[in-house]
Amino acid sequence: MASRTRRPRPPARGRDGSRRRRVPMRLALPALVLVALMAMLMLRGFVHSEILADHRVQDPGSKTAVPSEVLKGGPVIDTRGSAPTSLHVPDRELVLTFDDGPDPVWTPKVLDVLKKYDAHAVFFVTGTMASRYPDLVERMVDEGHEVGLHTFNHPDLSLQSQSRIDWELSQNQLALAGAAGIRTSLFRPPYSSFARHMDDNSWPVTEYIGKKGYLTVLNDTDSEDWKRPGVEEIIRRATPENGKGAIVLMHDSGGDRSQTVAALDRFISTLQDDGYKFHTLTEALDFPSAHAPVTGLDLWKGKAWVYAVGASENTTGVLVVGLSVIGVLVFARFGLMLLLSIAHARRVRHRDFRWGVPVTEPVSVLVPAYNEAKCIEQTVRSLVASDHPIEVLVIDDGSTDGTARIVEDLGLPGVRVIRQLNGGKPAALNRGIANASYDIIVMMDGDTVFEPATVRELVQPFGDPRVGAVAGNAKVGNRDTLIGAWQHIEYVMGFNLDRRMYDMLQCMPTIPGAVGAFRRTALERVGGMSEDTLAEDTDITMAMHRDGWRVVYAENARAWTEAPESVQQLWSQRYRWSYGTMQAIWKHRRAIIERGPSGRFGRVGLPLVSLFMVLAPLLAPLIDVFLLYGLVFGPTEKTIGAWLVVLAVQALCATYAFYLDRERMTHLISLPLQQILYRQLMYVVLLQSWITALTGGRLRWQKLRRTGAVGLPGAGSGAAPSVEQRPVG
Template sequence: MASRTRRQGAAHGAPDGSPRRRLPMRLLLPMLLLVALVAMLMLRGYVHSEILADHRVQPEASTDKVPEKIIDGGPVIDTRSGRTTSLNVPDHRMVLTFDDGPDPTWTPKVLDVLKKHHAHAVFFVTGTMTSRYPGLVRRMVAEGHEVGLHTFNHPDLSYQSKKRIDWELSQSQLALAGAAGIRSSIFRPPYSSFADAMDNKSWPVTRYIGTKGYITVVNNTDSEDWRKPGVREIVRNATPKGGKGAIVLMHDSGGDRHQTVQALDTFLPRMQKQGYEFDNLTEALDAPSASTPVTGAELWKGKAWIFLVGASDGITGAMVVGLSVIGSLVIGRFVLMLVLSGAHARRVRRKDFSWGPPVTEPVTVLVPAYNEAKCIENTVRSLMASEHPVEVIVIDDGSGDGTARIVEAMGLPNVRVVRQLNAGKPAALNRGLANASHDIIVMMDGDTVFEPATVRELVQPFGDPRVGAVAGNAKVGNRDTLIGAWQHIEYVMGFNLDRRMYNLLRCMPTIPGAVGAFRRSALERVGGMSDDTLAEDTDITMAMHRDGWRVVYAEKARAWTEAPESVQQLWSQRYRWSYGTMQAIWKHRRAIVEKGPSGRFGRVGLPLVSLFMVLAPLLAPLIDIFLLYGVVFGPTEKTILAWLGVLMLQAVCAAYAFTLDRERLTPLISMPLQQILYRQLMYVVLLQSWITALTGGRLRWQKLRRSGQVATPGGVPTQRRRVAHEERESIR
């Protein structure tokens, strides 16, 4: 049974007169939020991983196209404006260069040593590291060091297109502008060496770089600190001979650089005593500064880039914490469900188990119905086949499709129809309660059918005078479609397995509207059904707990309900469920501080429901978002294996639930696809519910379209019987 509120007023139409459909803001916002989270994670992966890097140092090519004066020249190569010249650093001047940084651990230590010995250096930074640690680049500039480009992702440019080279340069300059507000004109290609190592692959890149206004800087003294040969060996390798000038290659990133730091502390004072000066490149060459200030739009673009990278790091850090939380919740919930649901099944299936004296007195079954013409005959006939004496009251809540007339035309004993103006499901149930003749009230939906034993099994727990309400076992009847099969898995695993667990913990959160039973006195004590929330079944269950009643689960009380058959209907139903559950939790929040037996639900049930039904589903998308992240940025194989491990854990839990419910395992074949598609839909639905709740939006009931094709196992739906009868009559 669903809403009754009709939309007032006509929607604004399109120019052609057709209604204009707009995406609701509460649907648009969760979609945008998910897209934003994925974008932040992708940005983080982009600047943290080296997905575009090329660590394959390519084999050397021939050198016949490289000018001799370049091969025999110095480490500073200038090909700007058609020039082909090279320069050496003057004697007794040394330019220390550090590649691959800035690194948050080693770059500050290198800067500290340089500052200690009043030395300057050149840092060839990558765009990715500059984006992540802009403060270190600002410190370099503030302390008088020079900053050069070392590409963005550290690829071997000798094997890249001009478009990729342009991109590497522009992205690096963007990061540098955002970090320090400057632009640099010096460049060092990754994997470069001495000038005499220039070949036919690297020389065209050097010439092209020159046309973009850059001076290429290689080196003529390699400390080989990347090999970690020891402090003494690094100092020896970095020392030029005969007082000659040198450009020394070192590294402040890319691994453990403690040997480099220690070597610097020895190397600098030793060489200064020999008369060496440690200058920037342009200082050593007496040339204009390689850095120029950036202003205007370029500066603000750079700052925006740095801000977004920082935001992506912060958001990703929070997401990692969230992933840890959801991982713990998922594993904890699975362990609880497996252990407690098994204990519940063993308990209620013992031969000597009994709720108390058998319950044999007649009960009243309330069937609220709103436009259930396609289903209501199936529902009523299933009740007439009950093994337990029943009084059936169909409350027609202002139906416009003749639902009441169909029931009246059936002329069945002990079946009454109560009509009322459209007022909603809670009002219809309360109206039925006022007309009930018996002390035990069974409630069901107008699209549900009971097995002959359902009512009998459902009311037996009332043999225990402490029991105020009983939850039945709701089954998906139309499970022959893919969406139906997915909901069938969800019902058996997510709902019924949960109910076993909550039953043992004595904090059942929901009596399903499709199949539930109540003591009339208990209902009256809590004020009957309430329309304060959109989840009246959860609301009344929580009220029962707070009033001190026990709420239990009857596994054999099976009811077959018609699940939504389209994505739109499923969305509407789950949106209402999620939002209504949040409303019920908020309404009964004071249960947390209540004492005595009635406070058990507040101490145990409410926190568990909040964690497992609200928080966990809200954080669950992180599993799939990080799956996407791992597949794109690596490690791909480990990520896929981890996801398969989670899927296997869910499959084991689902198989156990199906076994407990004595269901065939065949539908579980579709479970991997359910995890990829169906679960994502549920994520967005819950996000939409959260946004609705946080923004104070109001959600109305929505009537789901029914086909009337659901029947008990072995039964034939009334709709199908009617069609078959009409076919036989036409043949006659």
């Protein structure tokens, strides 16, 4: 892409005359969007923790602290008073209990069976599942069942602190309030079993929970349905002996519960015929209901929580679709780049390849300049050293730092200075076109230097009369810093490898302003450089395609440009590029429905540019967002493996791009870090551009500060790195 040299408008100032800072405001909105997406994913991961079967894996500990009446008593333990008591369910009463739900598949089936036999039960729900499926909790309450707490995340509470226990209970109650507008006084600890198995680790938890107003509910019979032992075995284990009452443990979540559902149907039918009644716990014990309505702020907090979880589920669904789309786009782009770049290199490097009759006539080189005092001398001297006959026109666009005077004082042959009031880069280029002497016009930026062969290599494609414009090979000269090295990788791989692909597809979207050439007749036919967009180089290139001209890439026409050296300057540059590209796509949108060359570009070029330069970069953050999600919530190994596969494909493309451009591979050492850090900034830039476009915002030009550190290859400490001269096949 081109460096922008249009003079900025006067900076906005406050009433006290101080400059207003805009960069933090630019960062704020896209950053908030990304943070919101991450928050939605984190919330989704939080409520998707795995629920395991309720069986303790460690050996029971000592029981010296557990009262004997508890160990020998019933499954309902009440520690709310001064002394613990335990209760049994009366004979011929069965309390069916279901743990770990609600589950969207199995809980409705369980509820259907209970409704079929007019039987009631107790569902000990986890907060994670209740938050995700509030409608099922509401159905439980509406159909007369009781709901109890089973913690939020299903941890072994005997291993947790009191603050963690408090949190598990309160968050579980929050989910119930949001789902059904109730609180409950029933609690079942995860991994609990019979009262006789209470030990010195679990007993203090039971005491503490009782002091907070809860009844602890264990069980008399355990169906062990989580083992899936078969319907007959589930029924046998769940059935009490000799007509006794019982609290029966089953599960409506945590795995395949088809055997549980089948066994439940037969179990209820058989035992009802045997005189058993299926009641809730408080019905069986003749206690007041365990449910209490929630009102006021607590109710709204619960509803807000459930709403947030629902929003996270919906958002995640959309993000997963987006991730699938970006996966297809990324691999399609990489595949196209590799295949078409190989074909491009073979075509243009074949010993018999010719563009046409060699171009030897002089050309005009236009250098629009605004306040380029630090760079302009190196730029002009590099042009004078060209091995192709040229005239140089430096169009001073109202500089205030003496740029024009510096050029005039050099007294170099074939160099003219044209002064004008500040009108912007397109106006400067159009002024140069009007004053150019020759039919082929080369355009460059005032901070760029050419190699001696650059102009000659750049104009050779005009030997083909169908060619209207040529893109050169823009390279980063100041690559000695980390941010410069990252941009170097981006230029070689993301820009130049892309240009080879687009050249083969005959839909190259951009002639870089740093190094490009045009046929004068082609420029005149499309009306010259336009001020309609902030990306005049992309705008003019698309206009060329629509007018029927070929736009090609000259790989050996190398130009060394000064890339931004700070995050703020890089932000400003890429923000304009992204927004300007969107403007250009929108401006030329009618090409989609037109005929001829314009229609071909509209139906081939515009979709590719939109997919690969706008949509794909916008969705690309999902790769890193889901990487973080997978690292936190798993499966960690698969997540890291998938991310490494994407990185490996990128590394393969980058390696080939560096090979084609004869660049040293050592710069690729920073590629992983670039993907982790640098890429994130580019994501936010594009997101900000989208927001600006969708909200109808206007973006102003800003002049990048230059250091003049880029010189000709091999010209000293400030020079661009030398290029390895070795054949590439």
